[in-house]
Amino acid sequence: MIKLDHVSLKYPGSKTLALNDVNFEIADGEFVFIVGASGSGKTSMLKLLLKELDPTSGKVKVADYDYSKLKRRNIPKVRRKLGVVFQNFRLLKDRTVYENVAFAQRVIETPGRYIRRQVPAMLTLVGLADKYKSYPRQLSGGEQQRVALARALVNKPEILLADEPTGNLDPKNSWEIMRLLEDVNKKGTTVVVVTHNKEIVNMMRKRVITLKKGEIISDEAKGGYIDED
Amino acid sequence: MRISSYFYSIRQGLKNIRRNLLFSLASIGTIVSCLFLFGVFYCVIVNFRTAVSDLENTVTISVFFDEGIEDSNINLIGEQIRMREEVKTVDYISADQAWERYAKERYEDDYEAAMASFAGDNPLKNSASFEITLKDLSAQSEFIRFLKGLHGVRKVSTSEITADGIVALNSVVSYASIGIIVILLLVSVFLISNTITIGITVRKEEIGIMKLIGATNFFVRAPFIVEGVVIGLIGSLLPLIIVYYMYDNIVKYIIGRYAVVSKLFAFVPIGDIFVVLIPVSAAIGIGLGLIGSIITTRKHLKV
Structure with a gap:
């Protein structure tokens, strides 16, 4: 579950609010798009969910953790319930596909015998079983994003956060990634996709939260992409 | 932490040293020179003090x-x-x-x-x-x-004049060497900290991802602390070896060349010196590595 309760955010030195009194709730198992032009506050919101930033006022609750009461040393605990995918993939360039996915498990100290079992299974799921020895630079953008997705999913997160996951991909690869996200969602993971890909948002008919200048201007159950003008 | 995580941190720490070889060598170099000087001073002081206390017995x-x-x-x-x-x-x-x-x-x-x-x-x-x-x-x-x-x-x-002279010389030598060693220690901490800062900068992306995935602070820091300790340890072993051979040969040379010295003055056996010098040097080396890496990771790796 994700809940933002009257959340406002102001960056130090800035005069305007990056987020202004934002309220919404995302239930377990939902698939939600967060859309808006650049500067609308999408990325700030994602940073709040990951507790990279703290709100100026209001409350953020993710996976039963109230961030305002969360102790520093417990931050890793929350993050282990979240999987994240980025627009620019953020893979480790000096490691193979296998190592990139295994890295996510090593970091949270998963025993080696689980790593050896779960990493190949995850690579099969995203369709990259035969490329486990490749390095990121040897892969296409779509393949790299699938590695990033495998890395985000291998720790079985409750919530998957995707920041412009199709931003660097052509339409064919974009759809492949969206199909994978939908599969993951069907298996019970909550999926939150931040995007400005109009075509995808309009085709998938999921819940859409639209942000404009830090405020929610629309929140529809089977919404479409609202043009700025 | 799990045992496998310790091994992982150690492997990553050693990898950092290899990746940053030039800076690691520079840090090791300063610690080596610092502890080398420390070793030399220590040998001189121990011999000097023995000489003084021999003298004190004759005064x-x-x-x-x-x-x-x-x-x-x-x-x-x-x-x-x-x-x-x-x-x-x-x-x-x-x-x-x-x-x-x-x-x-x-x-x-x-x-x-x-x-x-x-x-x-x-x-x-x-x-x-x-x-x-x-x-x-x-x-x-x-x-x-x-x-x-x-x-x-x-x-x-x-023979009060003699006594005053010995006491004064003794403390001048001690204070001067302590001063020089303290300065060198500070330089070492600074260089280790620099080396680790570079290691952190190079791995900024990796550290960022680790944190988002949910790595604990300790897990993120451990490889850098390993790096500091290993640099300190190598930096303390090398001068010990150098000082050992140097002391042995210099003592042999002096006794061989100036036989009269051995009548006036007995050199402290190398075993007596190293019983103290080995643990103290190792502790200083490891300590420098720990201090350098802990202050640096604290500064740069806030979650």
Whole structure:
């Protein structure tokens, strides 16, 4: 579950609010798009969910953790319930596909015998079983994003956060990634996709939260992409 | 942390050193020079102190008594001297012993003849004395004041100038070397910190991802702390080896070349020096690595 309760955010030195009194709730198992032009506050919101930033006022609750009461040393605990995918993939360039996915498990100290079992299974799921020895630079953008997705999913997160996951991909690869996200969602993971890909948002008919200048201007159950003008 | 995580941190730490080889070598280099100097100073100081304490044993204070003093009064003075804490040894030299010693020095081989010619008439009959050595030369002046105040004491003879010189030289050498070593230690911490900062910068992306995935602070920091400790450890072992061979060869060279030195002065055996130098150097090296890496990771790796 994700809940933002009257959340406002102001960056130090800035005069305007990056987020202004934002309220919404995302239930377990939902698939939600967060859309808006650049500067609308999408990325700030994602940073709040990951507790990279703290709100100026209001409350953020993710996976039963109230961030305002969360102790520093417990931050890793929350993050282990979240999987994240980025627009620019953020893979480790000096490691193979296998190592990139295994890295996510090593970091949270998963025993080696689980790593050896779960990493190949995850690579099969995203369709990259035969490329486990490749390095990121040897892969296409779509393949790299699938590695990033495998890395985000291998720790079985409750919530998957995707920041412009199709931003660097052509339409064919974009759809492949969206199909994978939908599969993951069907298996019970909550999926939150931040995007400005109009075509995808309009085709998938999921819940859409639209942000404009830090405020929610629309929140529809089977919404479409609202043009700025 | 799990055991496999410790191994992972150690592997990553060693990898950091290899990736940043040039800077790692620079850090190791400073620690080596720092601990090398420390080792050399330590060898010099230990030998110097041994020499000083040998000398301290030869710097004696002689106490002479009033003419015609009773033996019981001499015993009383002896008791009072022995009760003082700063006193190391007290020897009673009777007038006859004093005369024999003087004759030996003055007439060398003919001393028996000389003594025979004075038979029954000791020219030094008023020169019975206590010869005293002190534990610590710096207490000498105070102690002499005490002796002069004792009833029945005629004269106290000392070599105070020598004693003051030794005490002063001893502390100048100690303070100067401590100063130089402290400066070198600070330079080492600074360089280790720089090396680790570079390691962190190079791995910024990886660290960012680790944190978002939910790595604990300790897990993120551990490889860098391993890096610092390994740099410190290597930096402490090398100078130990160098100092060991240097000391051995220099001592052999001096004794071989200037045989007279070995009569005046005994070098401290290398084993005695290294019993202290190995643990202290290793502790300083590892300590520098720990301090350098902990302050750096604290500064740069806030979650």
